[in-house]
Amino acid sequence: MIRPLTVRLTPGTSRLLRLYRGQSPATVLDRSMRLLATADGHLDSAGNIKSRRP
Numbered sequence: 001m002i003r004p005l006t007v008r009l010t011p012g013t014s015r016l017l018r019l020y021r022g023q024s025p026a027t028v029l030d031r032s033m034r035l036l037a038t039a040d041g042h043l044d045s046a047g048n049i050k051s052r053r054p
Helices: 011-020 025-039
Strands: none
Touching: 011 025
16 A cells, blocks of 8 residues: 655645645646646556656
8 A cells, every 4th residue: 555645735836726626635636747747758648657768
């Protein structure tokens, strides 16, 4: 089992999370990380982490 991670939020991130009232902050942050990883090219089209190539 993966231990929950404690994350300290910046004031700006806290303000952004208020835009998603009624949703779990963990769910919002998970979705945002996936969007960022996809945009940065770290996930394939199925949402799986791409293997690193030397």
